[in-house]
Amino acid sequence: MAVKQSVSNIGIGVKSTRKIKVREKSKGARKRNMAFYLMLLPGVLILLINNYFPMIGVLIPFKDYSYKVDQGFFGSLFSSPFVGFKNFEFLFTSADCFSATVNTIVYNVVFIALDLIVPIAFAICMSEMWSQKRSNTYQTLMFLPYFISWVAVSYVAYAFFCNAGFIDKQVLPLFGIKSVDFYSRPEFWPANIIFFHLWHYTGYNIIIYIAALSGISTEYYEAAALDGATKWQQVRYVTLPMLKTTAVILTLLAVGRIFNGDFDLFYNVPKNVSQLYSTTSILDTFVYNQLINLGDVGMSAAAGLYQAVVGCVIVFICNFVVKRVDSDSALF
């Protein structure tokens, strides 16, 4: 606000009067815009290639696409014959796609709930700790898994669940249970996947909530304490209401992405073993496996488009809701 004021005082760059605006346009504005366009150019090119060209490819599922070397990608795309909705018929009648959709949504709902409860509880406990130094140490240790590559995470999971693994050889004998072949028993994997999700992301989420907590003035707590509020009451009536905005925004962002699964997690932790697909296949891994492992371009592209369109609609609905609740935090 202050910046705007001072700028308008010296009469530059703000549409304060018609005269100034006209003078500006004739002199430096065009040159400056050229400079800005030059700065934007590399980014625009990459976005075009990486994100906007593939959008033309939404035609693929409606066509019987086959690649002809002499025509290139776009030539082959436009010259391939139309097949209408055939690929989608196959897709929506396949049981795999249905279970992948259900898995994606159910896991995401669980993740959204846990990512709300666990980091907020941890962050509040950490901020109440006497020693700030200890709290920082805990944060550092819990943030570390976020930086471990997903391939390495698959090794970590393997170290626990393989046949010579820690659980099989060290833990189960304690309970007198004979060896379990985890990589062929889908019923164990929801718990494993939820654990590795929390392991990877909790440190990250804690930091966001600690930042939000540090924005709350201590005066609120002092006033509450003077009025005789216990710690629990302070958390209930001061902390949680103050965290509401952050929590709502993060949750709605996550809800907007409910149709997008975490490919890295679901591909690496269960090692993409097909016996486990009933509980570990999500739309993202389904699309990948259809294309890379089965080579079914039409089916994979149809599933990809289905995911993109439904995902996009959900984002718009979420944004509409956010706008109603708190227009400042709306995405667009």
Added chain:
Amino acid sequence: MDKAINKKSYEFNKISARSNIIINLIFILICILFIAPLILVLMVSFSSKQSLDAYGYQFWPAGFDITAYTYIFRYSSDLTNAYGNSILVTGVGSIASTAIIALYAYPLSRNNFAHRNGFAFFAFFTTIFGGGLVPWVFVYSQFLKINNSLLILIMPYLVNAWWIIIMRTFMKQSVPEELVEAARIDGAGEFRTFFSVALPLCKAGLATIFLFCLVKFWNDYYLSLVFITNRHLYTIQYYLYSMLDGINYLLTNSNVPADARRNLPSEAARMALAVIAVGPVIFTYPFFRRFFVKGLIIGAVKG
């Protein structure tokens, strides 16, 4: 005086000593739970073959041994090659990505750039809708035809809409409009203003983006998974990935003598590879943590 009162009131509102101890104990347990999986991998990599065969993976192996590491370093020229590829891709990719993001974010942060919202949406729209995996793969492999090259390991990750938004927010906060106008009045062009005025003021933001890029490029296996079939182009993460279903390649490599192959501690060797692949990240993490935290907080304020 004021401080003393504050301190006193803070102390009276502290949690009790007993609660403090309980909370600390809980967090120590949680931290052990979080770090233990990594320790297990480290310990298995130092286990002897006999101990692994007899007792499985243990936190405190019955027999310690470093043969896994000596085998890897002696017989795997592929490992050094993959490490080299990773360093090259990570270095070039991170520098290019930070530069492109800063260049894109700067005009968006300027109030006098008329089309800033249009270009912001151009970047942001990519997070809402995408063409999907299939056309994305085809654009690179059939249109640009750069699959099986190091370029494919860099190009798709150069621009990221979230990082542009974070960088723009950072520039808005740390580059005062007055300073930019002053530079303009002194006759500096836009590029000169960008390099000599804006960039020095957002070093912290650049460092954050750069570090996020480093981690992203170093940890990436996905681009290799989709696009790379040539062994010479494997990065360390993809090399690690290719070893997950058996360390067969090491075993069939003709450089490795037959008796060495027989005695290869393959389980330990795989875990040793994992340690080697994540090592650089873990060792540099303590120094960089505060930058990540800072970047996260900026991003969270207006994500």
